[in-house]
Amino acid sequence: MEKVAVIGAGTMGNGIAHTFAQFGYKVSLIDINQESLDKAIATITKNLDRMVKKEKISEADKATTLANLTTHTDMAQGVAGIGLVVEAATENVDLKLKIFKQLDELCAPEVILASNTSSISITKIAAVTSRPEQVIGMHFMNPVPVMKLVEIIRGYQTTDEVTHTIMELSKSLKKSPTEVNDFPGFVANRILMPMINEAIITLHEGVAGVEEIDTVMKLGMAHPMGPLQLADFIGLDVCLSILRVMHDGFGNPKYAPCPLLVNMVTAGHLGAKSGNGFYNHTHGTKEWIVADTFKK
Numbered sequence: 392m393e394k395v396a397v398i399g400a401g402t403m404g405n406g407i408a409h410t411f412a413q414f415g416y417k418v419s420l421i422d423i424n425q426e427s428l429d430k431a432i433a434t435i436t437k438n439l440d441r442m443v444k445k446e447k448i449s450e451a452d453k454a455t456t457l458a459n460l461t462t463h464t465d466m467a468q469g470v471a472g473i474g475l476v477v478e479a480a481t482e483n484v485d486l487k488l489k490i491f492k493q494l495d496e497l498c499a500p501e502v503i504l505a506s507n508t509s510s511i512s513i514t515k516i517a518a519v520t521s522r523p524e525q526v527i528g529m530h531f532m533n534p535v536p537v538m539k540l541v542e543i544i545r546g547y548q549t550t551d552e553v554t555h556t557i558m559e560l561s562k563s564l565k566k567s568p569t570e571v572n573d574f575p576g577f578v579a580n581r582i583l584m585p586m587i588n589e590a591i592i593t594l595h596e597g598v599a600g601v602e603e604i605d606t607v608m609k610l611g612m613a614h615p616m617g618p619l620q621l622a623d624f625i626g627l628d629v630c631l632s633i634l635r636v637m638h639d640g641f642g643n644p645k646y647a648p649c650p651l652l653v654n655m656v657t658a659g660h661l662g663a664k665s666g667n668g669f670y671n672h673t674h675g676t677k678e679w680i681v682a683d684t685f686k687k
Contacts, residue, residue, distance in 0.1 A: 393417055394473040398490060403507055404479035405431035406535025412459035414564050420462050421469035428462040438536060467497050477529055479507040482632045487511060488519050495520035503553055505529040510580050510633040513546035513573045523548040527557050539567045546573050575640030580633050587630055588649055590618035595651040601669050619669040623662035631656050
């Protein structure tokens with residue numbers, strides 16, 4: 392499998408495309424917006440420059456990686472001749488189902504269709520295709536070029552052969568693939584999101600401030616980043632979406648998102664991507680937002 396298509400040129404998509412290209416795969420990066428594609432290539436170039444500066448790769452490696460990348464706004468053109476598609480579009484179930492219907496029609500029968508979804512059922516995604524046995528989850532972690540884990544999610548009909556293929560392919564990217572079964576939130580977010588949600592509830596109830604909550608988790612639990620800071624970098628809208636998927640999927644009130652999180656997303660306070668969340672991210676700063684802001 393030498394050619395791969397990546398759907399979506401956002402943070403995860405460009406990271407996935409970067410990683411495949413760096414390890415010798417020919418990558419078609421596909422997005423409906425040319426501006427997004429241009430921004431993705433600029434981001435990949437910047438990240439490669441950083442790797443060169445740190446002497447992790449050479450200038451020749453950088454040039455080869457960039458040469459392995461092509462961009463497309465036409466999906467049919469982008470998936471021509473590929474062996475694997477990795478979908479990394481917005482975490483929206485209707486959008487993903489639409490994309491997989493299109494991919495199923497456009498791709499040759501032997502092509503494996505993977506989703507980078509962090510919470511949506513692989514079985515549900517696979518059900519809109521004529522090849523459910525060849526649909527699988529490849530949940531990369533952000534930032535993709537750095538983080539080693541790939542959660543490999545088997546849908547209800549995913550075959551052993553496809554699972555093995557994707558596990559080995561992940562290893563070729565110097566990743567550590569971990570196989571899990573298809574339940575809402577899988578493993579990573581089933582454990583992580585309730586912790587983030589509880590941190591937000593703790594803030595909402597005035598138990599402690601942003602800095603205090605994150606400091607307890609960093610210094611007391613040896614977490615490299617506090618849950619509120621991590622939520623900002625994931626995107627508060629993404630956190631909310633994942634919690635809603637788990638709440639709907641399990642029907643358990645323990646997954647219900649904190650009202651503060653709902654209000655912040657409604658107000659457009661999405662974290663680092665919008666410049667404000669639990670931190671102020673404008674001009675590259677990481678100023679703490681005073682907890683009193685959220686007290687009743």
